[in-house]
Amino acid sequence: MTWLVTGGAGYIGAHVVRALAENGIPPVVIDDMSSGHAAFVPAGVPFVRGSILDFALVEQTLREHAIEGVIHVAGYKYAGVSVRRPLHTYAQNVEGTRIVLEAMAATGVANLVFSSSAAVYGTPDVPLVTEDLPKRPASPYGESKLIGEWLIRDQGVATAESPQPLRHTSLRYFNVVGSGYLDVYDSSPHNLFPLVFEALIEGRTPKIFGDDYDTPDGTNVRDYVHVADIAAAHVAAARLLASGSPIEAAYNLGSQNGLSVRKIMDAMARVTGIDFTPEIAPRRPGDPDRIVATGDLAARDLDWRMRYSVDEMVRTGWEARRNAG
Incomplete structure (x- = not known):
C-alpha cells in the first residue's frame, strides 16, 4: 500500500x-x-x-x-x-x-x-x-x-x-501553521507565522495590516x-x-471559529517571551473581514478535529524555526 x-x-x-x-x-x-x-x-x-x-x-x-x-x-x-x-x-x-x-x-x-x-x-x-x-x-x-x-x-x-x-x-x-517535528518548519516568505517569526528573530516589529475590520477586535479573522x-x-x-x-x-478542513490576527500576535508575544506591540499598517486590498470554514463533513468521515490550541500552534512553529538556526 x-x-x-x-x-x-x-x-x-x-x-x-x-x-x-x-x-x-x-x-x-x-x-x-x-x-x-x-x-x-x-x-x-x-x-x-x-x-x-x-x-x-x-x-x-x-x-x-x-x-x-x-x-x-x-x-x-x-x-x-x-x-x-x-x-x-x-x-x-x-x-x-x-x-x-x-x-x-x-x-x-x-x-x-x-x-x-x-x-x-x-x-x-x-x-x-x-x-x-x-x-x-x-x-x-x-x-x-x-x-x-x-x-x-x-x-x-x-x-x-x-x-x-x-x-x-x-x-x-x-x-496552515505550527509544526509536528523540530526539523520541519514553514519557510514561506508570504505566510503570517514565518513572517512574524522572522521579524522577531531580526528584532523588527511585526505588522498587522488593518485594525478597522468588522470583527470583535478590528483585525481579520481566519482559519x-x-x-x-x-x-x-x-x-x-x-x-x-x-x-x-x-x-x-x-x-x-476548517476550524469552525477562526482566530483574529491580533489574537495570533498576542499568542506570539506570550509564547516567545518577546514583548512587542504590533505596528498597524494599512489594509491590503481585497482582504475580507472574516473567512472561517466548518469541518463537519471531515469530522464525520476523516476524524478531523482541532487538536492544538493557538499557543501550541505558535509554540511548535517557533521551536521548529528556532531549531533551523
Missing part, C-alpha cells in the same frame, strides 16, 4: 509523508525542490527529485514503486504572487495536475487525494464556509485549484465504467489549522479511498 506524495519535501508535504510512515503506509516522494528541503524527507523514504510537469518521470515513479494512490500536494501556493505570475501558477497547478492524472491513468493508479485550497471560495460573505458554497476564486491561485478539482472530477466521470475508476477527494483549507492535523486528514482520506468506502468529493 505505497503512496506517492507530490511535493513531499515541502512544509505540508513532509508532514504528510511522515504521517503516512507513522501509520504503516510506505511513502514515496517526488519534488522539484522549488520550495522544498531535502532534509525534510526522512531517511529511507524513496525520494525522486524532479517536476510533476515531467510526464515520463511521474509515470516511471508510479510504475517502479507499485504506487497504490497519490496524495497530490505539489503546487504553486502563493495567492498574492499568482496575480503577477498567472502563467506560472497555471502551469504548475493546472498542467501539473493534468499530468499527474494522465500518468495515473497510464499506470492504473486509481486513488487520489488532492490538496486543494479554501481559496476556491474567494471572499464569501457568510459566517461559515460550507462545501456547497458557490466557488468564486479571487486569484489565479484559487482559480487554478478549482480547475484542478474540475479536472479530477471529470476524470472520475470518464473512468466511472472502467475496470479501475478514479476514486478521489479534495481537501480545502486556509492557513488557522495545525499542519499535523492537516497531515492526519490526508492520511485518513487515503485510507478511506483505499478501502473502497464512500467518500465525499471535497472536504473543508
